[in-house]
Amino acid sequence: MKPFLILLGYSLALYVATLLLIDFEGMLLNEMLNEDALELSFKEVQAAIDEMLYWNRFSALFAFLMFTVKCFLVAVVLYAGLFFTDRHKEVRLGTLFGIAVYAEVVFVIAGLVKLVFVSAYDLSYQEFATFYPLSLLNLFDLENINPVFNYPLQLVNAFELVYVFVLVYLVKEELELSMPRSSNIVLVSYGTALFCWVVFVVFITLNMS
Numbered sequence: 001m002k003p004f005l006i007l008l009g010y011s012l013a014l015y016v017a018t019l020l021l022i023d024f025e026g027m028l029l030n031e032m033l034n035e036d037a038l039e040l041s042f043k044e045v046q047a048a049i050d051e052m053l054y055w056n057r058f059s060a061l062f063a064f065l066m067f068t069v070k071c072f073l074v075a076v077v078l079y080a081g082l083f084f085t086d087r088h089k090e091v092r093l094g095t096l097f098g099i100a101v102y103a104e105v106v107f108v109i110a111g112l113v114k115l116v117f118v119s120a121y122d123l124s125y126q127e128f129a130t131f132y133p134l135s136l137l138n139l140f141d142l143e144n145i146n147p148v149f150n151y152p153l154q155l156v157n158a159f160e161l162v163y164v165f166v167l168v169y170l171v172k173e174e175l176e177l178s179m180p181r182s183s184n185i186v187l188v189s190y191g192t193a194l195f196c197w198v199v200f201v202v203f204i205t206l207n208m209s
Helices: 002-021 024-033 042-056 059-084 093-103 105-121 125-130 147-155 158-175 179-208
Strands: none
Touching: 002 059, 002 093, 002 105, 024 042, 024 125, 059 093, 059 158, 059 179, 093 105, 093 158, 105 158, 147 179, 158 179
16 A cells, blocks of 8 residues: 555646746747747637646546556566566565666656756757756757657666666665676566667658658
């Protein structure tokens, strides 16, 4: 029960911070009105924005579900790493789920940093969607790079590195492993899964472009 309460706390923290810091209505209105190819009346634009804002009310629930699914998948990946190194005996999936939940705080902090930065510099909706704090993507002009590289460059960031380190540390402490053994398990399992995910996203992006 405790891990789910923590995930609920993450979701509510991001939801409240978004409400306080981001003017989604103004951001979306400016984005849609500035589209050269947009052939909609102001009334139609406002109706579309109202629809998006309606579903945005449930963003805390969506975030909770997303956190839950992600942490479960990370737990499964870590269990697979333990299985292939023959360290899975007497290790419960719930324990690994708890490790993933505690490590997820790194990305929650990243999300809060993003919200503060976006509100401080008054970024557009497109800039808000692509911006990720302390990532390689911020070093490039989006107009000069192929969109297929957006996600991989966004994924290479300081918070991802900290997340991996936290996973290694928590696995080491919870399962009483040495640091090299814990690092090997996390890097091989999570690293492989992350690489496959990036390949999948790039493949989908290529097919949609």
